[in-house]
Amino acid sequence: MSDLPDIRDDSPLPEALRFRAPAPLVDIGANLTHDSFSRDGEAVIERARAAGVETLIVTGTDQRHARQAIELAEHHTGLYATAGIHPHEASQWNAELAAAFAELHRHPAVVAVGECGLDFNRNFSTPAEQERAFEAQLTLAAENGLPLFLHERDAGRRMLEMLTAWRDDIRDAVVHCFTGEREVLHGYLDLDLHVGLTGWLCDERRGHHLRELLADIPLNRLMVETDCPYLLPRNLPAKPRARRHEPALLPWIVAEIAHWRGDTALTVARETTATARRFFQLEENVR
Template sequence: MSDTSPDALSAADSPLPEALRLTAPAALVDIGANLTHESFESDLPAVLARAEAANVRALIVTGADPEGAERACALSQRHPNLWATAGVHPHHAADWNHALERSMRDLHAQPRVVAVGECGLDFNRNFSSPADQERAFEAQLALAAESGLPLFLHERDAGRRMLEMLHEWRHRLSDAVIHCFTGERDTLYGYLDLDLHIGQTGWLSDERRGHHLREFIAEVPAERLMVETDCPYLLPRNLPAKIKGRRHEPALLPWIVRELARWRGEDEEALARATTQTASRFFRLQETFEP
């Protein structure tokens, strides 16, 4: 990463206790890191240094609203192992207008922007109305078709409608990933039938709400599976030590891979290599990223 100076590396020793200074057995790609979040403002170089020490070699910075997408793009231009997405999350769908569409189109033309999104449907909270969500999502499906970029998708409690909309557009799209998939088996198979990819986070290790995933996560084909932290959110609940402030960060991605390998009954290193190969191909990083 771009800043691995002694100061950054010594800071990297700080918030993670020894038990959480993990190193993946093979290079990893974190496909969903919210590094523009305010909690990273004061120590981002150290966060990136810790990620590198953990063998997290590439990070896709999520852009989920106009300002966040601009900042994600700017970050990716300053750090050689960062790339960005650009989209409007369903929570912000009511803000969608022609000016916003133009700004997203401009961002999608930037070489470090590798996906359209985070976009999709969230009928769990409905911070924007379902009608506004569908309007903004359809517009971003059109942008993905126009640009040829893959989609970075959010779906919560909206699987049926998401599948209906994606079915109408699938022949015009390149690739798509359901980031942080938390749904049921039938929804999973609906996405797989559409040749979509599946992103997995620390949700899998949450005994309160992620246990159902353990029953069928092994059924996701290796070439369709990718890993992510969604940091600073979704800190795994079963970490072997506590973190002051409970901020999730990319350096903990190896723990998610370990948990995923456990529930899939796979070798951890083999899974790490497979998810990295899939992410590199999906986001078209092969020419600039060497695991």
């Protein structure tokens, strides 16, 4: 992570955080429609590119944010969108939303159904509401052939049950921001699903168990993401002035993954990018 890029002096990233990836990266989970990016979104994208993060999948967690993600993708080369209902918002699901998302999924910038899934940690929507919305989005993915961008928190067993029932009907799926235990991880891998890792493994309070699981994930099943502005790595050598995570910091996460796997950052960068491009069929969606 040498060869510091030329970032403007007004950057919120101190010099110690001006990383450069050893090979082009794909950030598969960037919440660039979050309000914290409303004033400097263009600069955030510029810093990402300067850091070698050339492709960004902008997460759409509800209808409004999915439309915003599509708008960003329409205006920026190398940006793509997902479109779905997050389990926190699952209580909103109805026939009108189903039709709206079916239309959004036909947009050429949309490369996955989601963020969707199950979150039994907070239960902002009831488990029954979450399962209903998730089942509906599994149906959409089966119909349109897009892969799934999944959210799962404290719901691994039920998620595995539902995905097992649908595995022959869906093309593929990635469990984004995986934070679970070995048994659940192996369940996903046994279904030939993909796993997305974030700066969670940089958190000494709750993420260290992931370091022991890294060797279990084949590189052709692994992708990397920031989940920005959330999950700022706690072990960075300095802190951004805004205390906000952004895609330009993804090379740090790649280096952490490489360290705990016993690989080089170059290997992890190349392989996770190849996996992401294949998963989202980006070669067929050059924009």
